[in-house]
Amino acid sequence: MSTPTYDGRAFINGERVAAKDGQSFDNRSPVDGRSLGPVARCGQADIDAAVLAARQAFEDRRWSGTAPAHRKRVMIRFAQALLDHADELALTETWDMGKPLKYARAVDVNSAANCIRWYGEAVDKVYDEIAPTPSNALALITREPVGVVGVIVPWNYPLIMAAWKIAPALAAGNSVVLKPSEKSPLTALRLAELALSAGVPPGVFNVVPGYGVEAGSPLALHMDVDCIAFTGSTRVGKQIHVMAGQSNLKRAWTELGGKSPNIVFADCPDLDRAVQAAVGSIFFNQGESCNAPSRLFVEASIKDAFMERALALVPNYQPANPLEASTVMGAIVDRVQLDNVMRYIGLGESEGARLVAGGQRVEPVLGGCYVQPTVFDGVTSAMTIAREEIFGPVLSVLSFTDAAEVVRQANASEYGLQAGVWTRDLNKAHGVARALRAGTVHVNQYDEDDITVPFGGFKQSGVGRDKSLHAFDKYTETKTTWIRIDSPV
16 A cells, blocks of 8 residues: 655645644554654644634625625535545545545545535525514514634544534635644645635635644634534533633534434334444444444343344454455544543443453554454443443443333433434334434434434533534524614605
């Protein structure tokens, strides 16, 4: 495999630039440990420069003052640019964070392009309102862009997570400063170049890589950032809200962790489909998904049959070289995360759960970061692996006999992102779905999705919603203009 060459410099005001103090960090691929080159280690001065460029672009209205129809055309060109460079972007994503190349191409690039196109097409179809006032007044209710939007995205779906935030923010007329994860910064930097080539003016979309404390915190604390949108851990999300309050009380929108329950009742209409969904969804993207159904509740009367079929599928998800077409599970993003996954596997064993599959580090590619798909049976809700987000290919299996009890256990979590329910009983499906405290409840499927539906969670899974028209609420201000009418007739 040849070593790819990447430009890791920041993108500020339409240009690639080194960090102002000249610092950089070495970006290593989890595929085989090779260096992908230096990446700008940006700090306060670089954030200041990016925010200033974004503020000037917003104030002179080079983008915010254009007609929605114009922004639509540019966004559609932007989306097409992603598709025109799909192979390049997918390969970059795979080298940078370890996911299988076939999924990076078919899922990540296509989903990001679809998201950008969808918001471009939507922006000139969203109408303002006129309030039902008395006849001597006219009250206009209009949406305006919030201003400068800071965006901080995680390493697990770099393109998709960036698109979910920058697409509605840009479509609404804002300027954006994006801080990608230091673990996977490369596609975000390329995204900014493609936006510029599509007609997004310089300064409107800036990308500043770096570490969280050195670049993310200054962005969240910046007094000239009007809104901060973050996807990542609940621990850091809480800090984002504190920093928003400590600074200028900027709007803070956070999509955070999950420990999603997947409940399979004995009257499941298709056991094979439920097994495939349970196994496939937890091992997809190496388990590095906030909405992964990591807690599997199976009704006791069908548990043995379910587990037999599930364990038979696990060998299909053995990690392999992400660049090979047959690979379905790739590398963990880096050694820090790999060590964390292994720590949780050790905790599961020490707390009494039965390790029935996987649990070992492997090295299908020398120097890479890989772990076997792992299944624990005999798990209780009190165990650490059933309570804390692992962010790796680790499935915890619990059994139940009573619907009310399984709902209680499913809800006994600080998270509330997603959930799954499998039953042929329509009343049970509706009743359990209503009782579950989660932003999305899947019934007789898991992970089916569309840009038209909102994504976000209850409780400590975050605040606000990505995707759908609801995302515009995060990046716009609602203004009322009250006009007194003295009728001449």
